[in-house]
Amino acid sequence: MILKGRVWKFGDNVNTDEIIAGKRLLTLDFNEIAKYAFEAIDPEFTKKVKPGDIIIAGDNFGCGSSREQAPIVIKKLGVSAVIANYFARIFFRNAINIGLPLIEAPGAYQIINEGDIIEVNLTEGVIKNFTTNKEIRFKKIPKFLTEILAEGGVINYLRKNGEFKI
Amino acid sequence: MPTITEKILAEASGVKKISPGEIVNANIDIALTHDALCGPVAREFQKLGLKEVWDRSRIVVTPDHFIPAKDMEAANLYLEMDKFVREQGIQNYYPIGNHGICHVMLPEEGFARPGTVIVGTDSHTCTHGAVGAFATGIGTTEMAAVFATGKCWFRVPETIKFNITGRLKRYVYAKDVILNIIGKIGVDGALYMAMEFDGETVKNLSMDERFVICNMAIEAGAKNGIINPDEKTIEYVKSKTQTPFKIFRSDENAVYREIIPVEADKIEPTVAEPYLPSNIRTARELNNIEINQAVIGSCTGGRYSDLEIAAEILKNRKVASNVRLIIIPATQKIYLKTLETGLLRIFIQAGASVSTPTCGPCIGGHMGVLGRGEVAIASTNRNFKGRMGDPTSKVYLASPATVAASAVTGRITDPRDL
Numbered sequence: 001m002i003l004k005g006r007v008w009k010f011g012d013n014v015n016t017d018e019i020i021a022g023k024r025l026l027t028l029d030f031n032e033i034a035k036y037a038f039e040a041i042d043p044e045f046t047k048k049v050k051p052g053d054i055i056i057a058g059d060n061f062g063c064g065s066s067r068e069q070a071p072i073v074i075k076k077l078g079v080s081a082v083i084a085n086y087f088a089r090i091f092f093r094n095a096i097n098i099g100l101p102l103i104e105a106p107g108a109y110q111i112i113n114e115g116d117i118i119e120v121n122l123t124e125g126v127i128k129n130f131t132t133n134k135e136i137r138f139k140k141i142p143k144f145l146t147e148i149l150a151e152g153g154v155i156n157y158l159r160k161n162g163e164f165k166i
Numbered sequence: 167m168p169t170i171t172e173k174i175l176a177e178a179s180g181v182k183k184i185s186p187g188e189i190v191n192a193n194i195d196i197a198l199t200h201d202a203l204c205g206p207v208a209r210e211f212q213k214l215g216l217k218e219v220w221d222r223s224r225i226v227v228t229p230d231h232f233i234p235a236k237d238m239e240a241a242n243l244y245l246e247m248d249k250f251v252r253e254q255g256i257q258n259y260y261p262i263g264n265h266g267i268c269h270v271m272l273p274e275e276g277f278a279r280p281g282t283v284i285v286g287t288d289s290h291t292c293t294h295g296a297v298g299a300f301a302t303g304i305g306t307t308e309m310a311a312v313f314a315t316g317k318c319w320f321r322v323p324e325t326i327k328f329n330i331t332g333r334l335k336r337y338v339y340a341k342d343v344i345l346n347i348i349g350k351i352g353v354d355g356a357l358y359m360a361m362e363f364d365g366e367t368v369k370n371l372s373m374d375e376r377f378v379i380c381n382m383a384i385e386a387g388a389k390n391g392i393i394n395p396d397e398k399t400i401e402y403v404k405s406k407t408q409t410p411f412k413i414f415r416s417d418e419n420a421v422y423r424e425i426i427p428v429e430a431d432k433i434e435p436t437v438a439e440p441y442l443p444s445n446i447r448t449a450r451e452l453n454n455i456e457i458n459q460a461v462i463g464s465c466t467g468g469r470y471s472d473l474e475i476a477a478e479i480l481k482n483r484k485v486a487s488n489v490r491l492i493i494i495p496a497t498q499k500i501y502l503k504t505l506e507t508g509l510l511r512i513f514i515q516a517g518a519s520v521s522t523p524t525c526g527p528c529i530g531g532h533m534g535v536l537g538r539g540e541v542a543i544a545s546t547n548r549n550f551k552g553r554m555g556d557p558t559s560k561v562y563l564a565s566p567a568t569v570a571a572s573a574v575t576g577r578i579t580d581p582r583d584l
Contacts, residue, residue: 013353013442017550022529025202026232026239028209028246040552060354063387064550066289068206068305089358089389090289094305142189154307155213164319166189 001122001150003080003101005052009114010041012058016091019062019070033069034076051078054118058084058109062091071095081120083108083127096145099153103127105138122146167417169325170394171360174300174414178283186324186423194224195299196277197312198286200268201229205246207287210310219254220316226277227251228260230267231525236532266497266523269293269381269465273373274497276407280395281414285309285318290465290547292383296376297403298395298414303384323360323389324423326351327416330365332431337581339475340375341467341545341565342436343367344382347428349438349446357387359423362416367430368393373402374471381466382547385443435580437543438563441551449568449580459542460485460573461554462566463494463521464528467545470500472566477509479570479581485517486576492534494521518573530555543572 018040024033038045055074061084062070071094074082081101085108095102103120108127112118116131125140140146144166151157158164168176168183176184178192199207204227211219219225227247235241251259260271269290272278280298284291287309294301304318312318328347348355361383368376376393383391393399394415403411437452439445462468462476473495485491493513495501501523504510513520519534526533528546536542536555542562544554549561562578571581 015550017530017548017553021552022231022531023535023555026237026243028206028243040557060357060387063353064289064548066287066291066303066305067203068307086354086357088354088387090303090305090384093308097305097307097311144189154311155210158214158311158314163315164191164317166191166319 002119003054004119005054005080006050007112007114007116007118008049008053008055010055010057013060013063014057015064016062016067016070017064020067020073025067025069030069030072030076034073037073037077046077049077049079052080053078054081054083054120055079056083056109056112059086061087063088066090068094068098071098071100075100085109096148097154099149101149103138105136108136111136167419167421169360169362169416169420169422170298170414171300171325171390171392172322174281174283175320175322184322186322188322189319190322191317191319192283194285194312194316194318195282196224196226196284197309198226198268198272198284198291199309200227200231200288201233201244201247202231203287203306204250205243206306207309207313208246208250210307211313214310214314216314219313222255223257225256225313226258226272227256228265228268228271229262230265230523231529232531233262233265233524234522264498267465267468267525270469270496273297273377274406274499276409279403279407279409279411280399281412285312289384290381292388292391293377293381293465295383295390295392296373296380297399298393300390300392302390323358325360325362326356327362327364327422327425328428329425330363330367330428330430332367332429334367334430334433337435337567338433339565339567340371340378342433343430344379345436345438345443345446345563346433348382348386348444351386353385353442353444354387356383359388361386361388361391363391363393369396372471373398374469377469378466382443385547435565435568437568437578438549440549440560440562443547443549443563449564449578452578455541455562455578456576457489457543457572457578458540459490459492459534459536460569461492461527461534461542461544461546462569463496464525464546465496466547467566468494468496470503472545473500473504473509476566476570477512479567479584480516481512483516483574485573489573489576490534491518491573492521492527493518494526494533495523497523527554543569543578545569
């Protein structure tokens with residue numbers, strides 16, 4: 001699985017209220033609420049982001065609430081992957097479960113700037129920065145989680161397998 | 167030698183011994199959801215093409231987030247929850263009139279039992295570790311998988327033990343203790359790990375206060391918060407349910423990633439500044455901060471003992487003229503008790519606005535949403551940007567005592583200075 005896109009950069013401890021505020025959770029039309037993604041950080045973000053773009057953040061991305069709408073709105077915006085030094089645990093599970101690739105790549109934040117064009121190779125565990133010609137390797141996620149991602153999320157995975165094959 | 171968290175996960179997964187880092191597939195004892203997310207869970211569950219949930223007796227549903235319906239969208243969310251619950255014949259349903267904030271209601275109704283595995287579609291599900299259970303928050307799609315299979319996979323967490331010792335000062339509570347712990351280790355200080363709270367201070371805490379400590383484990387990134395059950399736990403749980411339970415405790419020589427000592431006797435009334443629960447200062451240091459609103463409620467600060475403390479401070483006093491004080495008893499049972507014991511009269515005479523149980527303002531839903539640039543102090547658990555309303559508003563977190571004292575003076579106030 002290879003993803004290529006333009007980078008948007010966020011800081012440390014980006015929390016689920018900032019990704020999608022509690023007051024937006026009333027609507028189950030996720031395309032509609034995706035318009036409000038990251039509104040507390042950058043109200044213009046959803047107008048600027050394009051399908052295929054990649055988000056990169058510092059530490060503890062997705063901390064806070066268990067709301068699955070957080071990874072869902074990111075996916076709905078067309079973001080192809082999120083890279084961070086590390087993720088908050090519920091956000092991590094939710095993203096895998098809905099089929100949004102997450103990459104824990106400590107150090108990537110330092111070699112990637114906003115607007116850079118990068119390529120993420122999930123199979124090989126490599127990020128290439130075409131803007132700066134730098135490269136960084138990351139630890140691949142466990143195989144059984146890759147299988148969930150490959151099915152597009154846990155619902156499709158369970159429909160196929162009936163149970164978790166750990 | 168294993169910790170309590172490892173023992174519970176081993177038992178639930180049907181294996182003899184497990185180590186941190188292993189992935190296990192655990193049987194779920196209780197699955198909890200509420201009005202905001204039951205509908206989304208139901209939608210995902212239906213995609214699986216199954217007719218029935220795995221066990222109607224192990225699912226608990228109570229509306230709490232946006233109720234009574236704050237608008238038409240909330241009303242429709244409620245309907246989706248109600249329809250699914252009735253169609254599936256979910257046995258433990260607490261609709262409006264019988265409702266409560268889920269993390270206060272679950273133990274009150276006897277569903278939080280030692281030795282069990284509890285998952286909820288809410289990050290503060292870690293609250294229930296206070297009875298010696300493994301309890302953690304999950305997302306909606308994951309809950310649909312639990313409803314289908316009765317199982318959930320977990321990476322067995324390493325455990326950090328907090329050895330909390332010393333006698334708490336007057337007007338210092340569990341809330342101040344946990345804010346100090348988060349302040350010390352940071353909002354990711356226990357990422358992916360279990361936080362085990364131990365020591366003489368914890369043994370002396372009431373069950374209400376133990377729930378407060380475990381409730382905020384997630385604010386340090388933890389997978390679960392947990393307290394080894396003792397006589398107090400057993401007495402509490404037996405007073406709520408006849409259902410038998412199994413006690414697990416950490417071995418004396420259990421292996422921890424780290425043991426962190428906490429000197430509780432040195433803790434002062436504490437406040438977390440915006441925009442992270444780890445930004446702690448003493449209430450006295452923030453005495454110049456003026457407030458527009460004070461909130462006493464939520465799964466962290468709306469239990470009966472919280473309201474009793476608030477009443478002690480508010481009795482024969484008035485809320486400052488430029489402050490709105492909003493008090494939200496966490497469950498219908500607690501609400502009724504405030505009526506019977508006269509707390510409700512004290513609150514209303516002090517000038518507080520008292521509401522039916524709801525999460526309401528804590529998530530910026532309703533019942534006290536903040537406007538542009540407004541400042542609130544709240545006995546809730548999160549102070550992220552825009553959490554209680556407008557993105558330019560600010561939330562300071564504190565104990566119910568500090569919130570009540572601040573409501574009286576109109577600025578952040580150490581209750582000892584009132």
